[in-house]
Amino acid sequence: MSEQPIEELISGAAQHAGGWVGSLAVAQVATASDGTVVRWNHGAQELLGYSPPDVVGRHIAELLHPGADRSLGRALWETAATGRGVMGTVTAWHHDEYPLELEIWACPVPDRRRGASAVLIFAAEAHTTRRIRGTSAVWDGLFARSPVGIGLLDTELRFLRVNPALEQMNGLPEEAHVGRRLSELLPDVNAGEIEEAMRQALDFGEPVLDRHRAGRTPADPDHEHVWSCSYVRMEDPAGRPIGVIATLADVTAQHNDHLAAEAGRRRLALLSEASSRVGASLDMERTAQELADLAVPELGDAVTVDILDSLARGDEPGPGLAGGVAVRRLGKAPLTGTAITRLLAPLGRTLIFPAGAPYTQAIRARQPYLMAQLDEQAVAHVNRFTAVPSQLVDKGVHSFMMVPLIARDLVIGVATFCRTRPGAPYGSEDVTLAGELATRAAVSIDNARLYQHEHETAVVLQRSMLPQHVTPPPGIEIAHRYLPASDINEVGGDWYDVLPLPDGKAALAIGDVMGHGIAAAAVMGRLSATVRALSRLDMTPVDLLYQLEATLADLAEPMLATFLFVVIDPATGRCTITRAGHPPPAVLEPDGRAYILPTASGVPLGVGGVDFTTTEVTLPAGSIIVLYTDGLVEGRGADLDERLTDLTRLLTEPQTSLDHVCDALITRLVPGSADDDITLLTACITPPSAKSP
Numbered sequence: 001m002s003e004q005p006i007e008e009l010i011s012g013a014a015q016h017a018g019g020w021v022g023s024l025a026v027a028q029v030a031t032a033s034d035g036t037v038v039r040w041n042h043g044a045q046e047l048l049g050y051s052p053p054d055v056v057g058r059h060i061a062e063l064l065h066p067g068a069d070r071s072l073g074r075a076l077w078e079t080a081a082t083g084r085g086v087m088g089t090v091t092a093w094h095h096d097e098y099p100l101e102l103e104i105w106a107c108p109v110p111d112r113r114r115g116a117s118a119v120l121i122f123a124a125e126a127h128t129t130r131r132i133r134g135t136s137a138v139w140d141g142l143f144a145r146s147p148v149g150i151g152l153l154d155t156e157l158r159f160l161r162v163n164p165a166l167e168q169m170n171g172l173p174e175e176a177h178v179g180r181r182l183s184e185l186l187p188d189v190n191a192g193e194i195e196e197a198m199r200q201a202l203d204f205g206e207p208v209l210d211r212h213r214a215g216r217t218p219a220d221p222d223h224e225h226v227w228s229c230s231y232v233r234m235e236d237p238a239g240r241p242i243g244v245i246a247t248l249a250d251v252t253a254q255h256n257d258h259l260a261a262e263a264g265r266r267r268l269a270l271l272s273e274a275s276s277r278v279g280a281s282l283d284m285e286r287t288a289q290e291l292a293d294l295a296v297p298e299l300g301d302a303v304t305v306d307i308l309d310s311l312a313r314g315d316e317p318g319p320g321l322a323g324g325v326a327v328r329r330l331g332k333a334p335l336t337g338t339a340i341t342r343l344l345a346p347l348g349r350t351l352i353f354p355a356g357a358p359y360t361q362a363i364r365a366r367q368p369y370l371m372a373q374l375d376e377q378a379v380a381h382v383n384r385f386t387a388v389p390s391q392l393v394d395k396g397v398h399s400f401m402m403v404p405l406i407a408r409d410l411v412i413g414v415a416t417f418c419r420t421r422p423g424a425p426y427g428s429e430d431v432t433l434a435g436e437l438a439t440r441a442a443v444s445i446d447n448a449r450l451y452q453h454e455h456e457t458a459v460v461l462q463r464s465m466l467p468q469h470v471t472p473p474p475g476i477e478i479a480h481r482y483l484p485a486s487d488i489n490e491v492g493g494d495w496y497d498v499l500p501l502p503d504g505k506a507a508l509a510i511g512d513v514m515g516h517g518i519a520a521a522a523v524m525g526r527l528s529a530t531v532r533a534l535s536r537l538d539m540t541p542v543d544l545l546y547q548l549e550a551t552l553a554d555l556a557e558p559m560l561a562t563f564l565f566v567v568i569d570p571a572t573g574r575c576t577i578t579r580a581g582h583p584p585p586a587v588l589e590p591d592g593r594a595y596i597l598p599t600a601s602g603v604p605l606g607v608g609g610v611d612f613t614t615t616e617v618t619l620p621a622g623s624i625i626v627l628y629t630d631g632l633v634e635g636r637g638a639d640l641d642e643r644l645t646d647l648t649r650l651l652t653e654p655q656t657s658l659d660h661v662c663d664a665l666i667t668r669l670v671p672g673s674a675d676d677d678i679t680l681l682t683a684c685i686t687p688p689s690a691k692s693p
Helices: 004-016 042-048 070-081 126-145 164-170 191-204 252-277 284-295 339-343 358-365 376-382 388-394 428-465 517-535 541-553 640-651 658-669
Strands: 026-031 037-040 086-093 099-111 116-125 149-153 159-162 208-215 225-235 241-250 302-308 325-333 350-353 369-371 399-407 410-419 476-483 493-500 506-513 561-569 574-580 586-588 594-596 614-618 624-628 678-685
Touching (some): 026 042, 099 126, 116 126, 149 164, 164 241, 191 241, 225 252, 252 284, 252 428, 284 302, 284 325, 284 410, 284 428, 325 358, 339 388, 350 358, 358 369, 358 399, 358 410, 376 388, 399 428, 410 428, 476 493, 476 658, 493 678, 506 517, 506 678, 517 541, 517 561, 541 561, 541 574, 586 640, 594 640, 624 640, 658 678
Antiparallel strands (some): 026 037, 026 116, 086 099, 149 159, 149 241, 208 225, 225 241, 302 325, 325 350, 476 678, 493 506, 506 561, 561 574, 586 594, 586 624, 624 678
């Protein structure tokens, strides 16, 4: 009897099971119409242990368990002989003498030669068939009802079957999938990358999990979707690969939530960075540039920051914008290197816009100006003002926004943002973020403006209170310098003076009010005037310091000041030195020996409750005494003792004049911008007897 009907039956059963593959030993037995066994295949021998000679020619009922109802066995072939297939469960007797429950299928096979029907019987161990049937039912239920998309693919990565969920995800019926690869079916969903992942699972046998497939499908062609995909290799009972099972879950919502959370994290990080970076310098130009640098590339591919020209010049805000607006470009990023930045005006350029221009409108309305989709049509209405917007469109700018800089209810300028990279246009979240950055930067820029104004006022005040013309008394040569702190540091209360005293003596005074700005400069002026007034009374240095302390006590706000007062008698070289917490003077004697003069340090004026003492020394004619404030010798990270050593070493170098001494000390000890004010006063003792006739 041919085995072809068996293969057809198995193939049909596999197709009916939806492609399910199970490991099942099946016995094939054929009987004559009277139940005599006429065929016993190898599978039957493996299942029941009998060889073909043991059973061929015997009645099939003899193979049942001795205690079984044999009428059931006879009914199987009798019914099959009528032309109908039957199924059932029987208990057979194994060759090794133990019962074995079998599930059997029987169907008639016409025998043209004998004119009767033989019976073809398939038998399998019942427990195994029930397990496989149950598993298949679970599989079919899962396949049909699962909300997760499931696809079966062969070793060529062609679809064999897809479940309804995957049909719905892809927007295509199962028949459109079968026999085609993903790259043929949906080429726009990173199909090449996904097929590579499936090939990896097929070749190496390790599951590939959570690979993302992204794109648009016929199910929703207007929106991007993201799917999480996993791939597992299918194997036959011998472990050979026979295909891939793919599972897909739509994670678009989670993906978008993740993107939103990540964007929020980046925004918070950007704002945090802005808090630490923007405005630390108290310099308008630097602050504007810091804003531009910070916004690229996170918020724009090209950013400019423009300040009202009147404010940039240090003037007060103008009366209005009816006639247009003039702004000065103080920030631009990137500065060079792109076609966009070459179109934008350089730093320092003053730009003038008429009343109807977008720049003027943004400043006047105090609201952001957004052009989400920048194209020729969008910029047509501004072409009458400038050709730059059209040129920007030609260079790839597709989205644009302008945000006013507002601080303390004052509009001080505007920041512009251009986007060229592919992606979404500017939206409300971008405008909000740009507004927060602009607000922080605007306050910092305005702080810098106000500080610069106060700094300049303090410098003018302080310079006006310093002696304009120092006339040294006979027997003393004088040179002096005043160097205000750099623009990034506030002016302090440093001052000096040279005062004539009775009997040909002279007083050198130098002090430093502990504070900065206009307040320190004003207190410095009061102390300076007090010293000049008291010195005319021929008061002792100690009494003079007590009076200065009383002057500080009269102030509404407590202040401290260091002070050094040196009385010199040029005729004898005798010096009386009184210190109130001030750095000690340095001396250069004619023999070239330089040193710090040892004196009692005292405490700053304003502390109170401490007695002041004087130190008396006699210096030879030709000696140079150097008075200075702490800005000359103190600095960040510098050791004071080392700096004082540098000071005395510089004094020993060859010098041509006192002016040369002053310049050498300042340029060598403070080569860069000063962190604090520097006041330097030098005096050379030259009694009349030492002068040439």
